[in-house]
Amino acid sequence: MFRHTDHLQFDVAPEKPDPVYAHKLQELIGGTFGEMTVTMQYLMQGWNCRLKGKYKDLIMDVATEEIGHVEMIATMIARLLEGAPATDATKNAAGDPVVAAVMGGMDPQQAIVAGGGAMLANSNGVPWNGGYIVASGNLLADFRSNVSVESHGRLQTARLYHMTDDPGVKDMLKFNLARDTYHQNLWLAAIEELKADGLEDTIVPNDLMDTEHAEHATSLWHLSDGADADKGRWAYGVAADGRHENGFLADPVPLGSAQAGPPPDPKLYATYDGAMGEPRTPAFGTEKGVIGKLKDVVDPDAN
Numbered sequence: 001m002f003r004h005t006d007h008l009q010f011d012v013a014p015e016k017p018d019p020v021y022a023h024k025l026q027e028l029i030g031g032t033f034g035e036m037t038v039t040m041q042y043l044m045q046g047w048n049c050r051l052k053g054k055y056k057d058l059i060m061d062v063a064t065e066e067i068g069h070v071e072m073i074a075t076m077i078a079r080l081l082e083g084a085p086a087t088d089a090t091k092n093a094a095g096d097p098v099v100a101a102v103m104g105g106m107d108p109q110q111a112i113v114a115g116g117g118a119m120l121a122n123s124n125g126v127p128w129n130g131g132y133i134v135a136s137g138n139l140l141a142d143f144r145s146n147v148s149v150e151s152h153g154r155l156q157t158a159r160l161y162h163m164t165d166d167p168g169v170k171d172m173l174k175f176n177l178a179r180d181t182y183h184q185n186l187w188l189a190a191i192e193e194l195k196a197d198g199l200e201d202t203i204v205p206n207d208l209m210d211t212e213h214a215e216h217a218t219s220l221w222h223l224s225d226g227a228d229a230d231k232g233r234w235a236y237g238v239a240a241d242g243r244h245e246n247g248f249l250a251d252p253v254p255l256g257s258a259q260a261g262p263p264p265d266p267k268l269y270a271t272y273d274g275a276m277g278e279p280r281t282p283a284f285g286t287e288k289g290v291i292g293k294l295k296d297v298v299d300p301d302a303n
Contacts (some may be wrong), residue, residue, distance in 0.1 A: 002064065009068040010175040012076045020105035021164050022080035023123060028160065029073050030121040030128035033152035037132045039066040041149065044135035045142050051199075055139060058190060062183065069176065074118035074167075076172060081116045139190075139201035141210040148186040154180035200240040209243070219247035 028034050042063030049056040107125055110116065120128045134145040154177060161173045193198040203209065210218070220235050229235070235248040263279040264270035 002067075008072050008075065009065070010072060010172060012072055012079065012168075012172055014076065014079050015166045017082045018080045019110070021166070021169065022077045022106040022110065022118075023105060024160060024163060025073060025077050025080065025123075025169075026107065026110075026119060026121055026125075027123040027156055028153070029070060029077070029118055030126075030165060031123065032158065033149050033156060034122065034128070035066055035069040035073060035153075036120060036128045038146075038153065038205075039063060039070055040067060040130060040151055041133040041135060041146070044133060045139075045146075048135055048137055049139070050137070051139075055190070055194075058186075062186070069179070072176075076169065077110070077118035078116065080169075081186050138204055140194055141204045143187045143191045143194070144204075147184055147191075150180050150183045150187065154184065181190055193254070211246075214244075215224070218244050218276065219249040221249050221252040223252065 030036055042059055045061035046063050048055055049059060107119070108120075109119055109125055113119065119125070122128070134141055134142060134149075157173055157176050157180060161170060161177070164173075164189070165171060200206060218239070220229060222229055230248040230250070234246055236246050238244075241245050260276065263274075263276045264272050265270075265279050
């Protein structure tokens with residue numbers, strides 16, 4: 001259950017309307033790293049969290065705060081759009097190149113579609129989509145993603161801070177910058193807490209390391225013309241997980257055979273000269289579970 005209060009988390013009071021800046025500010029709502037992304041990312045992580053207690057409670061606290069940040073920026077955009085475009089805007093633009101230039105920087109959909117309000121879109125008008133979010137169920141992987149999205153969000157907020165002289169807009173952005181600072185520190189602390197509690201380690205997932213080809217888990221392959229790739233900590237010493245030794249492979253060679261796809265099924269009409277022979281007959285794959293059992297019944301000789 002969510003409960004809404006009609007007071008904003010922080011004040012939103014631009015000094016004057018600025019429809020061009022309102023267009024830019026859309027990035028902080030509907031961009032890849034905007035407030036809608038962190039809102040839905042944290043909500044989905046929280047709803048899917050299998051641990052009761054501090055981690056789930058933390059995620060839901062921050063998720064709910066981010067809903068308020070969407071509300072704040074949407075309100076700021078609406079106030080920056082106040083009075084624009086006016087009914088005489090087209091006539092004014094025709095007689096004043098400065099006005100025409102200003103109007104040229106607006107997002108017309110904010111007027112046409114949203115009635116003078118914010119859009120769930122980025123600064124190019126591209127709609128927000130749920131593919132931006134990360135909610136894997138693994139808290140270490142997710143918290144690392146959260147650090148990244150908060151980092152990019154703060155980076156974009158800092159850039160937008162330098163694109164306006166409006167003291168009211170800057171005041172709100174100062175608040176947003178501070179919350180992004182805290183949230184980066186918060187998720188970094190949560191990552192360390194996961195490790196301290198023995199829930200996760202350094203590598204995600206902390207499994208199958210005795211199964212993987214461990215000899216390939218240690219070295220940077222030198223595959224570019226750059227001469228300094230081996231100068232960093234990733235190329236020597238004990239790895240961050242404490243169980244591998246970093247290395248540098250200066251002259252790597254391919255481990256596989258020459259690349260070539262199989263002969264194509266003629267019914268797929270891929271261009272083919274017959275050089276690789278005839279295609280295999282249709283076959284089941286390596287399915288497990290119900291599909292695997294069906295495969296065994298239909299094709300008992302497959303094993």
